[in-house]
Amino acid sequence: MSNAELKRANRKTAIKLVLATTTMFFFGYALIPLYDVFCEVTGLNGKTGRLSSQEVSQMSPDESRLVDVEFVASVGADLPWEFYPLVAKISVVPGAETQVDFMVVNNAQYAVTGNAVPSVAPNEAAKYFSKTECFCFTKQSLKAGESRKMPVRFVVDPDIPRGVSLLTLGYTFFEALDTAGLHPTEHTYIN
């Protein structure tokens, strides 16, 4: 190989490898949506589905059995809210749409926006649990001292394995990242 040829060959190898490096950098970022898709398809990580009411109406409810659903609500650190379900536990017919209500109260003397993050346990059952309406689909803004009743409509898929008779739906409210830190750092509570 002549000197010029060698230089060209080295340059070509280097360019290819730089491209490979760049690709792998973006692959790191691509892992995030890939994991999300993976979790949604498999229902791992407690990721729940979302259905329209029409899709639910096409399900044939399995009247022969009942599944218990428990509700848990918690609030992330630094969010001056009270948050609780109005019923702790109900029995539902798989395939039939059900509505329950959660209550949230803003105890701060200023408006706060929050995000509710859902999770279903056990993991294996998460993919059989779908919501048609939920306060977790959008951010919730509460004025100082405001309280709000928030509905969740959900359906348990009739295909849910017979072994699962109890599901737990949990929500955690976090302060929305874009407003966090904008209000006074020392929270002053009304009560």
Place this chain on the structure above:
Amino acid sequence: MSEAAAHDDHHDVQSTGLMRWLTTTNHKDIGTLYLLFSLTMFFIGGSMAMVIRLELFQPGLQFVDPQFYNSMTTMHALIMIFGAVMPAWTGFANWMIPMMIGAPDMALPRLNNWSFWILPFAFLMLLSTLFMPGGAPAGGWTMYPPLVLQTGDAFPYLIFAIHFMGASSIAGAINIIATVFNMRAPGMTLMKLPLFVWTWIITAFLLIASIPVLAGAVTMLLTDKFFGTAFFSAAGGGDPVMFQHIFWFFGHPEVYILILPAFGIVSAIIPTFARKPLFGYSSMVYATGAIAFLSFIVWAHHMFTVGMPLAGELFFMYTTVLIAVPTGVKIFNWVATMWRGSMTFETPMLFALAFVVLFTIGGFSGLMLGVTPVDFQYHDTYFVVAHFHYVLVTGAVFALMAGAYFWLPKWTGHMYNETLGKWHFWLSTISVNVLFFPQHFLGLAGMPRRIPDYAVQFSDFNMVSSIGGFVYGASQILFVVVVVKCVRGGEKATDEVWEGAQGLEWTLPSPPPFHSFTEAPDPSSITGGNR
């Protein structure tokens, strides 16, 4: 080819003094810089380990506060992995690969200079965090959020230091691949490459595939902390466990980046001192490739306890345990190479033999950790600490020592002091086992890692371990003495240096000329890695 010709017909003008080292594009100079840098980091990281062992000498809090203790464990790991072992391998590659494949220099000499010189800045940045408000990073070298996001002013320095280290090792990897692909002497076919070159090529591809993923992960941490993204924050719909997945997608190939070149060095040393060709050359190449492939599909065995479905735990357990097969092939080949060989036990061979035995112990404890149900007991205990120190200290570091003793006469032109070398070996080997072996028992008994205090029933083993640690640390000063003495003088080394040595690097004078092979070596002198 004469030494004079090599100097005359080349365009480089050698600067002198400091400028020579700042501007050098010569593979031997850069190799030396890498190795000296690595040795410095080995002692800085080592002194942090001494602080850790001092604090753990007795139960209770004696010398340092817990925050500082945690920053010591974090910094010790980052410095040893990215500052000591990885640059040392690049240093060996720079020195040896052109000489082993019959090339005059590395393919991209300017890139080579640059890839070394960003390292001191990266580590200056990392070490400067020790003096910052909030202290040095203390959330563990794995940088799990949300804990790592609580790091003080040090946080952005940590992230950018890692970016720099990554850029340096990727540049080094690109250079090595280009050199081996394009600059082999005629007759040096791929299946004749010495195994050190083979293992480095595979390491280089691992670097290119995994380091950018780490760069992405730490960039996400940076934007999560300062720019309002929520990759790992549940509040914004992200997931902290996601970081662990991305980190270990890098992290597991990384452990093979640290150990594959060690396999290459041991595969060069054992045949030399057993005076027999390496047993199973091609199976060694394929086993290395298999290990590299498997390293990309086992990452979640580092996080069995995060709450994975059974299918995931089984998959990662089976693939993890499968790695024992190609690794077993290697151990078998080394033992078979020694079988009925005419063995002598000079210092490089002693270190290589200790490597085979002690690395295998580390491999066995790795198998135990790879089994999901028992990992639930061992996770985050001292058993894990014992495991990875057996594979990284008595594995990677012992192979580095073996390689250094093996090639020091070639590099300096002088034989090192064999008596001092043997003292260094025996002191190191005995003390390193006193240091790490009791940690297995501590871990099995339930002592958690990364905590500056412990329950009193762990006192005796911790004291034994600390004594081993101090002796091991002090013994390494002997190595510096050996190197300095060897550079300054000693018995003149022959070209071949070792009686049983095979390979192109031993056909060059000791020390070799500034440019290794400006004319390709005679193809008939290329007998290949398997001879």
